[in-house]
Amino acid sequence: MDYRLPATVVPKRYDVRLEPDLASATFAGEAVITVEVETTVTEIVCNAAELAIQSAALTRDSTVPIHGSITLDEANERARFVFPAAIAPGEWKLTLRFTGTLNDRLHGFYRSTYKDAAGVSHTIAATQFEATDARRGFPCWDEPAFKAVFGVTLVVPEHLAAVSNCAVAREEALGDGRRAVHFADTIRMSTYLVAFVVGELEATDPVMVGSTPLRVWSVPGKKHLGRFALAAGAFSLAFFERYYGLPYPGDKVDLLAIPDFAAGAMENLGAITFRENALLVNEAAAAHAELERIADVVAHEVAHMWFGDLVTMSWWNGIWLNEAFATFMELMAVDAWKSEWRRWTTFGVSRSAAMHVDALEATRPIEFEVGNPQDCRAMFDLLTYEKGASVLRMLEQHLGPDVFREGVRLYLERHRYANAETTDLWKALGDASHQPIPAIMDGWIFKPGYPVVTVDLDGTGLKLSQRRFQYLAGDTDSGQRWRIPIVLRAAVKRGYVERRLLLDGDEATVALPTKADWIVVNSGGHGFYRVRYAPSLLKKLAGAVAKIAPIERFNLLSDAFALVQAGLMPAVDHLDLTARFTAETDRNVWTTLNTSLAYVNRLIGDELRGGLAALVRHRLGEKVSLLGWEVQEGESELDRQLRGDLLRTIGTLGDDAEIQARAREVYARYREDEGSVEANVLPAVIAIVAAAGGEPEYTEFRERFKSARTPQEEQRYLYALAGFRSPELLSRTLEMTLNGEIRSQDAPYVIRSLLGSVYGRGLAWHFVKQNWQAMARQYPESAYTRMFEGIAGLVGAEWERDARAFFTDNKIDLGGRTLAQYLEQLRVAVAFQEREAEPLAAYLSRQKSR
Ligand code: BES
């Protein structure tokens, strides 16, 4: 099926007037589209979905209108207008009148609702047009390459705020209780970036960034929660103007918190929309991780104003040009804003998550063919975002930051207000660096997967060899090779020697002056590859963990666990390795350690859980007692977050009775005096109390979830409802995912969380099977895909068969290769379980008795 529109008629400008009626959840509209007819035609085809089009008329200069017949093709989301006479080439105006409904699926032009402090319900109308849903708001050429100028008018009740991409040009009272708000013309841009928001929203005072006013919008009563985002927004806007060397392409920036929102945030030019927890926060009461999330999302979307909005990929196969770049730039900006957060080290967690998908047979290249909207949705994944950003970082480090930035500037300047392809980016980076970019990069962008570099001793030097890393390939070699920018560091007598090379064949030897004490490959940690050390090298490096950088320790553990998942290292060797990290100070290293132990927990039998918990207590105990429960003199924000992370793990996965008792005390104290508990400790306390809690705690948390004063507080209690252990209580949480108590924007994630819990997964899976039809009707499509990610937690041969049957029987396709990836992740876990059952049982039962 061909989804692409013909280019015989091309839009230049849209004058769109929309009249939403919030009470009846409908809208009426008129679009006057200035089109260029390229060759003589008798029909015009554009996109429209779930719209009724009442009339279509073509005019040129002042001639009488030619009325067209209208056919809607709902399956292909198109409208076809056939005219009684041939339409000659040249400029025409197509006037369309249409009506539609404000839907509840969080896409197109949709309805979001919230209750105020008095319990009164209010409605907001908002848009989410990416990737292919502008066609639900007004008929249009809904493909990114059909850029046009948009002149928007919103007709709204007098007391409601109306926001669109540009500043208000003028307003006029209509005398019927409504006013027409006319917005200034946009730049030439793609349809998916158009936005309208209407409702009782309040804005902060603007902060001026150069000549650009920046504001945060929210539902009434939450304005004070916008300050942190304003600071993040102001910093990133100024940062990007400097980095890109081009002024911000719009006339204002509004950051809007929408109570119901499918994604995290959306980069509509000048009217960036967010889910509330990605924008609003009380800085004084927030954990580090919660603040980091807001800084990330704000910086990411602001980065898009250039990468994505000013210059746009020609088609969705190139979405990485938007998303990988925005992710890369988000990290650059946040790192510049808060260098003490060590954002590039934290990025290790995301990089390894992308490597987890990219080690599957069912992975795909970063740039990948896209046809229908479903395949398009599947592109917004870890490969596009995190692998994409990783390989950009690897290239930036290889070329040097200044040369790289120069290439980026060239690219933006050459393609502004237009579209571009990956090859255009290579060209600009090549012109700036005088290096053969395609030769280095094509293997990372156009080919699936990534390499594992094996390191062996070769005299006093080293031998490096590469092959593709795949979990289910065993020890076979696919023959695929990459050009890998390798940096390695060897500890020799007087300090270190560093070696840089581009490994582009099967193998290479690296000479070292003398025999090294230890060697770390992927020094600095920017490479997108795994490292497999010869046993003697691994042993030496494991003994030197105190001397290497946090990201290098992170990679050491993360690579080791990946090798275990691939069957290339015994699981117990990895568990032994974790014993080297009991004094670890970096929270990212702890994250990979804790995540791998939680993974193991999902594949062992109930009889071994006590042994694993004992192991967790052993690994974490020393650091937990060192950190204590109270903030210590001179501690950094990261130390405080680490305390929260470790308490949470030892109190849940480690099932530590003392910690659980203490958490209950701390929570009791919190109820008396909120200021008594540190912001990073509180989320952990809530999670621990849930894990060890019963009916009274459940009732309390459910109440707190409903009356939460900040989005963060709401999140903590919501996810805590999935962290209880009693089946009866978890069943109640499951009920809430469908009865409206949990918003449809959150429900799929709560289910995913339950599928990952050894106490909740059986129930949750049963519930999904029973209620799939209702979920498919209620949840935003982009989110139920995320829900199914949770099936990787159903580790058991029986569950695996059942899951496969379910997707086949229900003919569920998640677009692209998504479903195949989820099922393969499950296969990897079940294979791990079968391979390691005996040694793990022996190892873990020893833990218990010590
Ligand atoms: N363009 C996306 C939002 C989006 C995603 C729209 C998928 C349609 C389909 C936006 O820039 C984005 O990437 N948002 C992220 C947050 C970001 C910090 C990674 C999100 O929504 O999770």
Ligand code: ZN
């Ligand atoms: Zn993005």
